[in-house]
Amino acid sequence: MTRIISSLAEVSASYDALFCDLWGCLHNGKQPFPAAVAALQAFRAQGGQVCLMTNAPRPNQYVIAQLDRMGVPRDAWDLVVSSGDAAQDAMFAGAVGRNVWHIGIEKDHGFFTDIPDAHRDAAPIRRVPLEQAEGIIASGPFDELNETPEDYRDRFQGAVDRGLPMLCANPDIVVDMGETRIYCAGALADFYQSLGGTALYYGKPHAPIYDRARALMGLGPDARYLAVGDGIATDIAGAEAQGIDSIFVTGGLAADAFGPDVEQPDAGMLPEWLGSQGRAPTFAIGRLR
Template identity: 70%
Template sequence: MTQIIRSLAEVGTHYDVLFCDLWGCLHNGKAPWPAAIAALQAFRAGGGRVVLMTNAPRPWKYVAEQLDRMGVPRDAWDLVVSSGDAAQDAMFAGAVGRRVWAIAQDKDEGFFTDIPEEWQDAPPIQRVPMTEAEGIVCCGLFDDLTEVPEDYRTRLILSRERGLKLLCANPDVVVDLGEKRVYCAGALAEMYQNLGGEALYFGKPHPPIYDLARRRLGIDDNARILAVGDGIATDIPGAAGEGIDALFVTGGLAAAEFGPDVENPDPAMLEEWLAMRAEAPRYSIGRLR
């Protein structure tokens, strides 16, 4: 049974490191939540370290710049690790070939052009039409404000028939942009698999992003880590797979499932919902605070 807590401070002293999700926990895609920022600042003031772990399909520095523009202070975190970092490493290693059909927006440009130091001497990645590609790199829909995955069905069927692998730079299926729910790269990867294609994942809940976070922070297997997130298909199973505790933020993607008070989830509704999904995070909280 998950333990519902009122604040991170109730359990924070039991942990050395937070792997904290962004969208749905620290901000809503447009603005940060002050209480969440204060919780992270307090955790760091007590000696803890905070890794902002996100399934954003861009290298970490672009995520950090976005947080700066939102007004998230730098003293709320130590490190940003993104799905884009882990997926970019795989792309430059040639996981889907070097001639790729890129499903991406202008904001994802850095994923292709900001070459990590360790890959400076690697053969270049060329973006080509789908009919000339060796593989697919999916950072998200071309226009996530107007498109849905079904708009891609024909192109994905043709890609499957050509035997192309799809590298998914963001395993999230949906996120809430303010009050609007939009589809992410994970939705296209899921559709591609359902059509019989092969998709490769590197963000949560898959191991590469966790391995990358540990390496960059310089921690070993003895570090006490708490994963904080609102993704029942990403953050929570990802933590379980890594053998670390999880704090489920119920007021994120699934906020409507636990009663009218977002800050105070109904215990019975929460337990039933978690049981139906066979997930058991150690802690739950309405909103990170």
């Protein structure tokens, strides 16, 4: 039975480290949530480690730069691990070939140009037109404010017919940028699979991003982890697959399902909704605080 809590501090003493989602938990794509920042600062002050774990399709240094621009203080976290980090490893290893068609916007180009030291000697990855590609890299729509997966039907069907695999650099389906909901690469990959294509995933809820985070945190085998997120199919599903406890932030992507007060999820509505999703997070909270 999921327990509704009013603050992270109620349960934080039982854990050594947090895997904390960004969009919908720490910020809304435009500005940080002050209460969430304070909660992470307090967790670190008591000796815990905070890994900001995001399905952003960019290497972590670009995510950190975005957090700095928003004004998220550095003392709220210890490290940032992105889906882009894990997916980049797979790309340079040749998971979808060396000549790829990239679907995404300019801010995601660092995925290709900022080559980690571990891959300096790898054969180059070339971005080419779809008709010349061996595979597809999806970091998001070309026009994230206006396009939907359906806009890609003809191009995707042709790629499926050719047997091109797709590497999805961000498994999220949607995120909220301020008050605007936009499609992510996960929606494109899901649509590609519905047409018969093959998609490869490296962010939440899949294991590679968690493996990378634990390796970087360097905690012992008995460390107690807690995942925090608003994505029931990514953050919470990933935590369950990893066998770790979780806090479901109800005031994020699914806020409309739990009553009119985003800060206080309706205790009568929560169990039925979670049951419909097939998930059982350890805790739930309106907003991270």
